[in-house]
Amino acid sequence: MANDILVFGEVRGGGIKKITKELIGAARRVSAAAGGAIDTALIGAGARAAAESLTGYGLRKIIVAEDEVLARYSTEAYAAVLSDIVKRGAYSYIFLGATAMGRDLGPRVTAKADGVMFSDCVDVRMEGTRCVARRPVYSGRAYIEIVRSGDRPNYISIRPNNVAPAEPSGGGTPIETHASNVTRDAIRAIVTEIFPLEGGRPDLTEADVIVTGGRAMKDKANFKILEDLADLLGAAVGASRAAVDAGFAPVAIQVGQTGKIVNPKLYIACGISGAIQHLAGMRTSKVIVAINKDPNAPIFERATYGIVGDLFEVVPLLTEELRKVL
């Protein structure tokens, strides 16, 4: 009770989303130091099936809510159910993923349950008796470590890919059903349709990862090696103005001052020199990887990581190595 943790897991297609295991991993670290049980709550269509796959993770129990009303996501229904579960279990910490659902649900439940929430954290650990969360602020230009004041339930949303996912640890976990008492007419906003990404490639201006080719691509067909990398990373493909002018890529994917201005988490620039007109379009990218034959290319001054080499050699190797770990 004192330090019990509830992990709010996310279900997708009858299985568990990877973030859930990461949350359990984080919860284990905290509980190892603070004591307290770890429960997991799953809501929505396919929750029970997903719960089955989590029974070997050493959790105290898995709470499943899978009513008709919860089949499609709605903030109000899920928030009502989750806050109910939280109140019943008197949890001290509630971990959610910093995902679209977590970001939407977390604060609403926090408000309902009069808790306190730390959003988008990259690390959670115990420092003495306090649970400290580290989170980026100012778009990652600084970090803060934050603790709750008092003992309100502490909602903590954690960024995907920041904590190692938990491995199965054996044992069986009971699955408990939670009956929601939410009615359809109480829900005022509900998801009515889902549109998966077309062609698997996100829009340049909204992509989290972008792979861009410059004039060094030499040919339209050569963009295939960038596309392979992009497909692997779920990235968008961009081109410099020089590449577009030379006819290697359509103007719709031109990145730069007079093209698209992008702001991804990861920008991989292949054969791009980094003149200011191009930089102006992507310099706010969180992480920039530059691959260029010329060690003096200006892009290296702005990049986070750089490799001096022939992109035709480096890019396929990079794709291969990534494939091994993803």
Place this chain on the structure above:
Amino acid sequence: MTIQGIVFLVFFVAVLAVFGLIVRLLYRILRAAKPEDRFDRWGDRIKAVLVYVCAQARVLAKPAGMGHFVIFWGFIFITIGTLDHMLGQLIPGLGLERIVGRRLGSAFILLQDVFGVLVIGALAVAAVRRFIQKPERLKIDDPAAPRQAALILALIFVLILFMYGLKGTEILEGSARLTKTNAPVSFSAAEMMRGWHLNVPLANDVFSWGHNLVIFFFLLFIPFSKHIHILGAIPNVFFRNLGRPGALSRMNFEDESAEKFGVSELGDFTWKQTLDLCACTECGRCQVACPAHATKKPLSPFRVIHRLRAQLMRDKGGLFAKGAGVLKPTPVIPENVSEDEIWACTTCGACVQECPTFIEHVQKIVDLRRFLVLTESRFPAEVQPVFKNMEVNYNPWAIGYSSRADWAAGLGVPLASEKRSFDVLFWVGCSGSFDQRAQKVSRSVVRLMQLAGVDFAILGTEEKCCGETARRMGNEYLAQTLIQANIETLKKYKFNTIVTACPHGLNTFLAEYPQFGLSVPAVHHSEFLLGLLSKGALKARRIETLRGAYHDSCYLGRYNGVMREPRALLSRSTKRVAEFGRRGRSSFCCGAGGGRMWMEETLGSRINEDRARELLGLGVDHVFTACPFCLTMFEDALKTLGREDVHALDVAEVLLEACSR
């Protein structure tokens, strides 16, 4: 008075009256237009008329202008002769001779007689050029234009024929004042006509009436054709811009209830801008000088003025209309000038420089941009982030203003805020501060100044964008905000000169900052560095292997006359310097001015590539520039053309290399 005489008198008075109404209408339009102060420096203005009207200086700048010189003076003499003739018809016995005396009168007759032939020759050449050779500069998408031109040429030709006919028959009738000596051509005409067995007095009357009718037709026709320039050109030269060519007008934002800014209808122009429209000779020289036109953009300064004049003719209303002088509020955009045309302008000023009648095309385009930007917030999408960046971070790129001086890290560059009083303020500019390529130029300048022991400082993070590019794009409000902020900052320190590596900054300090209360000496870095070299504060050894061509930036050469100094620097630093065909004041724009640097170039071909091709044709492996925009444009173009073996260097970089050996 004879019946003929009375009829003539009636015609004369009627035509003069209508002509008078026309002139009055034009005058009223000018009176109703926005004010502009061009009433200073009468001495210089009169001089301008002598040089550019009487001596036709700009017209003669191109060989074909000789034709106009002949037609112009010929027409004047013929007109005087016509007046003489008409006066004689009204009041027999009254004439030129009576006024100026026999000798002068006779000399004048000779002048007129000879010029008539010269004019015919010029007309023939003109007809051949216009209708057979069809030069680029005369191309205009208005079918009425060649028709009008043909009519004018024909009319003048007929007029001269009638003049010779008139004088010839006068000789046949036995004239005292026309002799073989002072009217040789008319005499030959007379001889020719003698064989025709004409009824001479009748023929004389016919030629006389024919001549007068042509003149009357001309008087009523000119205002509605390009020949309105006969009325407009001379005053337009008189009221020419005597200030620096690189100064745009200053807008006043005091009226907080103003709903409209800039020009959206003809009535928004000043009287001088309206007069400009009446001064266009349709020579098309602006068109051939225009880099946008040369690269097949829809913009041609010729077309803009032509369309505006046509609109003026339509919007002016009837001669006898009640509210004469008030123009109809027809929008200029897009009916007469499209947005594509307006944004295609690089403000290079070649059109203004070429114009024989001193029309100011660039200011009109900027005024139209002001309307689009300030009133309608309508401008190319790529420009909005540029405006926002200048508002928030005082530079066109979204780079934090606090890193403006990072380029100087470790170089020991003094800050104005520390030194407070110094000789030279090195104005680094946005490119020089943030663009990695241009930063190298800034460092070169600093290194050279340090070598020479110059007492200088930079503003560092206190420096804001000079505002030039915002002003050229029509965002006068933003430009003024930046200008005023910079002036505040500059006033805090004591220094003697501003030295800058950016011609756009230079131009705005020289031509525009004084409009806002700051007049401070400013020179281009090439001028300053040459001074140091000449004084011996810098020693350069020529780099024998460096061969290149020097490119004159529009804002340095054409707008501010700095052409000798960069060349002098280069001749001390390199072995040979080649020259572009289009050089000096006739240099061809790199394409980045007028805010075009921030806009995508989707129409026609690329201006910078055109210039790069010209460079490649010179067979050198370097181009020397003195402007960060030109530097970027050349590097971009050379890359696109696959010629990265040719390098662009700023003159300061070259000099530093030469001083470091």
Place this chain on the structure above:
Amino acid sequence: MKILALLKRVPDTEAKILINQEGTGIKDEGIKYVINTYDEYAVEEGLRLKEKMGAASTVTVVCVGPEEATELIRTALAMGADDAVHVCDKALERPDPFVIAAVMAKAIKAEGFDIIFCGKQAIDDDMGQVQSILAEMLDIPQVNVATAFEIAADAKRATVRRRVEGGDEKVETSLPAIISCEKGLNDPRYASLPGIMKAKKKEIRKKTLADLGFSESPGEARSTILRWLPPAKSSGCTMVKAEEMRDAAKELVRLLREEAKVV
């Protein structure tokens, strides 16, 4: 239709963020403040909705912020918003999301509204909580991360597209509701000069906490910041080198996964 747009004053994205000597926050000097990027989309969407709904609709900007926020509110007014409510109080210098939401809820209840637009998160604290807490306090539905918005013909419902992992969801909501805006929803307009001039005369209703009816503080802080830290990786490019290019690629992958945590 009464449309509200929430606005926050935040440091510009390009401002140099340096932690102060005491380690209690960031250095304030040299920072330029702007309207939170995502709030610009909110203001713009509010204006577009107003244009669609016609003359009787108004857009009111609501801002909880310091005195200096006034000029940013004027910018929103210059874009076309009709008036504003500005809650300004010394006690609100470093409020947490609950406090902001509570203050806004009071101000908004006093104003009345049919729909609220706001940004999906503020680019300073990146919390993204206020809108949802506010929605709960006002007892209205919420739709977050909107990439498209369309109001129903009867103006009582709206259809919103929201961004989720791997695609978009279409959400139908009743109004009133709060909609938080994502990049791509619209292109915020550039204020025209007549707009800027008119903005000077538009009303900004200034409120202190007392004006809103808070007899004491609107809530105590629910969290404490223990420490401020600089970003994990200092600036400068890490050149990845190795004997074999394959090893360099391997190392790069490792850095991207473990250090940068972007794959």
